[in-house]
Amino acid sequence: MRAAQALPPRGRLREVALRQSYAFALVLLLAAAAANYVLQPNFFNPAVLGGNLMTYLPLLLLAAGQTVVVIGGGIDLSLGAILSLSNVLIVSTLGESPDASRILLAVAAGLLGGVLAGAVNGACVAYLRFQPIVTTFATSFVFSGLALYVMPSPGGSVPQGLLSAYQSDPLGLPMVFWAAVLVLLLWGLLRSTRYGVYLYATGGDQLSAFVSGVPVSPVKLASYCIAGLMAALAGLAMTLSTSTGDPLIGEPLILSSIVAVVIGGTRLSGGQGGVFGTILGVIVLGLFQSIVSFMGVPSWWQTLINGLIVVVALAGPGLLGLLRGRRP
């Protein structure tokens, strides 16, 4: 008989713990929160905190979408451009003083644009077998171009009613909290469907998944569509938070979305991770930003650190291997 091993605790929690390490995110989160508290003792005042984090609602939605693509074994560099595209689609459809049906139409246009853009990415990657990084880098210029075509320069406006609804605090909690809860619920639902299993299987080992009967290509296509939809929702949030249309507003968020995914413990090579970690990652980024702006250091520090985090995450497995004396 084999040596008996100490049996670890059973169940969901353990499954999650085996798959994903939140340790990195939690350490960063605590450190960043402590630093914020030292620098700015009223930081944890709900109003201040809420206001701070509201800025991160678009990023939260964007990064959640990115997580889905990354778990499926891909990556989407065009999500920032899709965000911009949906932003200008919404604002330009709204026009001056829109009525309720006009508003619905505008939102629908924005979301549809996002899903279609995602479908283009997904079709290229899943059916034409293009490299995800190159494909979505290229399509990001296509979508940016489209956004510039729809609205060549920043402008437009959003009805005051919508803006105040977005800024409201249902049950005393800011909208960003409710968004996070909703995203997590939807994610939990997705994880519980067969699609959720397929997504992890496809990202984990495409060939094994295929011979096991997983429809690999449709699964990938859908992951990009979901990411496109999330980017479009992020575009909607962005519209409500800036109250204008700007064809270039999404671009700077793309690196942050990947950093949040990485901090959250989702592996960039796919098949592992989850949206909860990504949300922690977004909060960490928000706290970093607040430190940077409070200390008055130049904002390129934040970009530098974001870049370093991605590099370390990419190099991580290789470095660990080197430390263990294994060669690839």
Next chain:
Amino acid sequence: MPGEVSLSARNLAKRYGGVVALADASLEVSSGEVVALMGANGSGKSTLGKIITGAVVPDSGTLLLGGEEVRFSSPHAARKAGIAAVYQELSLIPDMTVAENIWLAHEPLSRGLVRRRERRERTARLLELFRGVVGPRLEPGALVSGLSPGERQIVEILKALSAGPRIMILDEATASLDGEQVARLFELVLGWKEEGMAVIFVSHRMEEIFRIADRAVVLRSGRTVGEARLESTTEEELISLMIEGGIAERHIEHPAGPPGEERPLLSAEELRAPGVHGVSLELARGEILGLGGLQGQGQPELLRALFGALPYSGRILLGGREARLSHPRQAMREGIAFVPGDRGREGLLQVRSILENLMLPSWRRYGRLLNVKRARRDAERIAGELGIVMGSLDDPVSTLSGGNAQKVVLGKWLLRGPQILLLDDPTKGVDVGAKGELYAMLGDLRKKGVSVLLYSSDDEELLGLCDRVLVMRDGRVRKELKSPELTRSALVSASVGSGGEG
């Protein structure tokens, strides 16, 4: 005896390019029967298995399921028809749990959601089948990446079983199981037989075949050459069916007498590496030493370890002096060259020129500011010696045929004037003409005193080229065969594990 299910494969053929994998294979199996599919290396066993499970589409021939012709376009389609397979190359996803893997693509659902608890319970019930022969680590929530090869194999078996198949193909499914686990598997197979399942058992192990199978079907060079009921046949009879008649063709004339009187040029003592479990060997100057045995018995790993490309333990001696080879660069400095089997991936830069490929390991000798003129002259010389058919040295390697590409791989190492040449299945996918030239060249090298360690999946090649052959099984050398006893039947018997253990 006709049962509830019957599968009949008739006259199946499959070729890959110019290589015939299956020429005319037939196989029948019906409910309540275990059929062993046997054959030497390259006889087409796995191709036949893959056609039945839909992983490979045949060029011709028919597949009848219950008397009706079927054509499977994917493994999924075959599984829907009740055919499941356990392969040696596993189909598990490491970062998913045992339960998720077993039920992948047929999860228990209710209203679109996966019923986790039910999946877990069903998995636990399946795991019960192997209770007592696996450790407690193997439970529904365990990640596959944390399991041993044997445990993964069991998960793979349960995965095939979970589909409730009527026909089960076990392709080398016992390879990484221990004795108790094999015994349990065989008990289960007997149970499946009772329940009316038809089982195709692909194995090389005679002992297992006699234990479990009712009938054996023997393939040779892609043809079904014989069939026997196991209660009325012997190992010897089966082996003689697996072997071609006639005498193997010698490709090289060997001078009489032992090749090297002096101490061995290369020797290994108790070498261990992933897949290699304690191998000792001695290679004399000017000797061609073959590594034989079934595929996947650790031969490529052994070659890689000797080239410093795999971490190893044990000792490697070069000319009697211990060498520590922790990187291919060190092995290269010691005069060792390695020609990998998968030349597209490891041996060549496909889009770069022939010149660059030939020179890649040797640039160091052409100065800091590269003396390209001299390099080109040397490259032309070696290309001429090897008879590489090409447009010009500047053409990309991707324009060459398989045989010529393989010559480039060989040429780039010969330019360094190696003392020891490690060859990993060098003629796989190479046409007959190029094979002949390669053989002739190995003969020349041998005359010049170069030592060659050759692994080949083609037994004929080993018989035709080697001074001695070490037959490997499960990462160990089981038998050493020298000239009088170096015959087809000895090679096959030693590979499948009948006869004396060495």
